[in-house]
Amino acid sequence: MRLVVISTLIFVITLFNPAFSKTLVRVGAYEFPPYIQLEHGLAKGFTVELIHQLNQLQQDYHFELVLTTPVRRHQDYQQGLFDTIFFEDPYWGWVQRSITIDNSPAFAKDDEVFIALRSKAHSEQWFDDLSNKTIAGILGYHYQIANFQTDPALLAEQYQMTLVSDHQASVELVLKGRTDTAIVTRSFLYQYLKQHPGSAEKLLISERIDQSYRHQLLLNPNHELSIETLYLWVRQLLEKEQMHLELQRFGLQLLPSE
Structure with a gap:
């Protein structure tokens, strides 16, 4: 029953x-x-x-x-x-x-752009050569600048990349001066700068694109x-x-x- x-x-x-x-x-x-x-x-x-x-x-x-x-x-x-x-x-x-x-x-379509503090990067030319600069990125993401490698140890050693869990952490590392630049999607930046308008004047956004999605x-x-x-x-x-x-x-x- x-x-x-x-x-x-x-x-x-x-x-x-x-x-x-x-x-x-x-x-x-x-x-x-x-x-x-x-x-x-x-x-x-x-x-x-x-x-x-x-x-x-x-x-x-x-x-x-x-x-x-x-x-x-x-x-x-x-x-x-x-x-x-x-x-x-x-x-x-x-x-x-x-x-x-x-x-x-x-x-x-979306793009990945580089960002830096205006106090460090005074012009677009600053982004031309990133070989001697530290870069923040997202763990598990594929970046053209790093030949689409994802191994954290390799990225740290060969490309001076610090990997974090999200785009907001990448932006904040730049704002705090703890990394020279970060790779961030344009779509996220639209969202972030609307929520934090005071950060817009502090950041220089590159015309250089790492890759277009x-x-x-x-x-x-x-x-x-x-x-x-x-x-x-x-x-x-x-x-x-x-x-x-x-x-x-x-x-x-x-x-x-x-």
């Missing part, structure tokens, strides 16, 4: 909870403002909003956020902890590790959802006025449809 009652309850919950009848799509994400930002253990940001909009857009799939880290994301995917990841690039360690994963056309969607090819459909939905959402304005607010550029 007890088993019958439990089975009936499960059936009723499944019947009246639409999420149970949909195919689950687990979206891997790591702290990477403005796409994912953690505050008191809660995730917010552009990816969270995009997941919400995807669940509103269609009725067959339920998208769910799964937190990972820049260092752990490849292993977590291979272990089946998530199915897809947004605002990513196959060459951020996926191709190098020969990981099987589908990728969409690029849909948004051409953000893509990555998806397990064995998943029921196809990368073509996912890309179509994301494009549809980003072309809506509200989401398009959000992109612009963070200094991101929506790329032409391919």
Whole structure:
């Protein structure tokens, strides 16, 4: 009798909870403002909003956020902890590790720029030669200036890089004079300087770009959802006025449809 009652309850919950009848799509994400930002253990940001909009857009799939880290994301995917990841690039360690994963056309552009204290860097020419300068970056990120290496010991020895956990820590190392420069995404700087307007006059932002991000969607090819459909939905959402304005607010550029 007890088993019958439990089975009936499960059936009723499944019947009246639409999420149970949909195919689950687990979206891997790591702290990477403005796409994912953690505050008191809660995730917010552009990816969270995009997941919400995807669940509103269609009725067959339920998208769910799964937190990972820049260092752990490849292993977590291979272990089946998530199915897809947004605002990513196959060459951020996926191709190098020969990981099987589908990728969409690029849909948004962001840049990594260098910052320094104006009291140290008096002109743009200061950024021309960084070989004798200390640099702050994010653990697990791939930088062109370091030939896309991620090994902390190698980066410290060959490129004088100090690795921290997030962009805010990188900016604060520069502001405190504890590193000469830092590599920060333009989108994060937009956000940071709005929240800390007093820092804008202290910082010189380079015209030099370490690399331009051409953000893509990555998806397990064995998943029921196809990368073509996912890309179509994301494009549809980003072309809506509200989401398009959000992109612009963070200094991101929506790329032409391919």
